[in-house]
Amino acid sequence: MGNKKIGGIIIVHSTFVNHTLYPAYQDVDSLDKAIFPSNISLEEAYTMQHLFTAAKEHNGEKLQGYKISMTSPETQALFDASEPLYGQLTSNRVRNTLSLSKDTAHALIELELVFLVQEELSSEDSIEDILKKTTVAPGLEVPDSRFQDWFPKMSKEQVCIDGAVGGYVCYGSSKKATYEDLDNIQGRLIHNNQIIAQDSSRTVMGHPVKAIEWLLKKLSTQGLSLQPGMFISSGTFIMPKVLAAGTYKGEFDNFGTVTLTISE
Known part of the structure; x- marks a missing residue:
């Protein structure tokens, strides 16, 4: 019975990802938050994220890296989270x-250091x-986000x-x-030659490399590691700002x- 239930959950999640979430990603479309599956665990959410990545890979994309979100107490509080x-x-x-208009739906912008992996990394690395x-x-x-009015x-x-x-x-x-x-x-x-936000690397879990350490430990619980050629966007120095046209x-x-250039 337990296996049947787990199998049923995966089928439901896969259907949502492949027939609702991925098409919205592909078409840069906006979905109503109310259609999200309710009462799911964070573990299930990661399973669905991996299904989402698999759908992208099935359509010719390649997993290239990771982003780490909610790396400060302030951003965790916005989403009632206890970890990134x-x-x-x-x-x-x-x-x-x-x-x-063509590439984004409800975009923000953040200031981050990006780590580029030269050798395989695992949770055993100091x-x-x-x-x-x-x-x-x-x-x-x-x-x-694929969803309207998402933040926060x-x-x-x-x-x-x-x-x-x-x-x-x-x-x-x-x-x-x-x-x-x-x-x-x-x-x-x-933005357009005007400073709109600034802060310290200590905003990112006290030190950005600690965010990479957290990611490696999290990935290890899911049988994953970081491979050469991958990148990790390690966490924002600032509270996100709404993306606008300009430089x-x-x-x-x-x-x-x-430098990032944004057209209308």
Whole structure:
């Protein structure tokens, strides 16, 4: 009976992902939050996220990296969460130009450092190992949802299903970094030459590499690891801002600048 129930749940979740969620992703469509499956656990939500990624891969995309959401007490409080969430992103979600009308539905923008994996990473790696096996780049992340009026009005389980509201990532040139290099650096989000937000790397779980450490431990419980060539958008320095047309720059002390151009 238990196996039948589990099998039935997976079929229901797969139907929702393949016939509702993925078409909305493909068509940059907006769905009513009321159609979300109710009363699901976070474990089920991750299963559905992985089904969502599988649907993308079935249609020619490739898993390229991860984003980590809710890496500060402030953002966790918005979604009644006690730990971060991760989302899977495919290769075609790495972009330095976007169209508001064609590429996004309900997008925000965040200021993040992006870690690029040079050697396989697992939960057994220490913080020192993580830094030896990665390089770090200035980054901007564009969270976006398939659901209307989502921020901050969805449950953490709903956010998780939607790839942790996976939108797009943009990053610049990377370099090796030590723990001290990444500690308490200042980042600035600039829109059309005006600073619109700024804060410290300590906003991200006290230190961005701790977010990568969290991700590795979380992935290990699901039999996953990080492979060479993957990226991790490690968590926002700032509260998300609504995405608008124009030119965005992310500036990070000692880590350079990345530029994202948004057309109408």
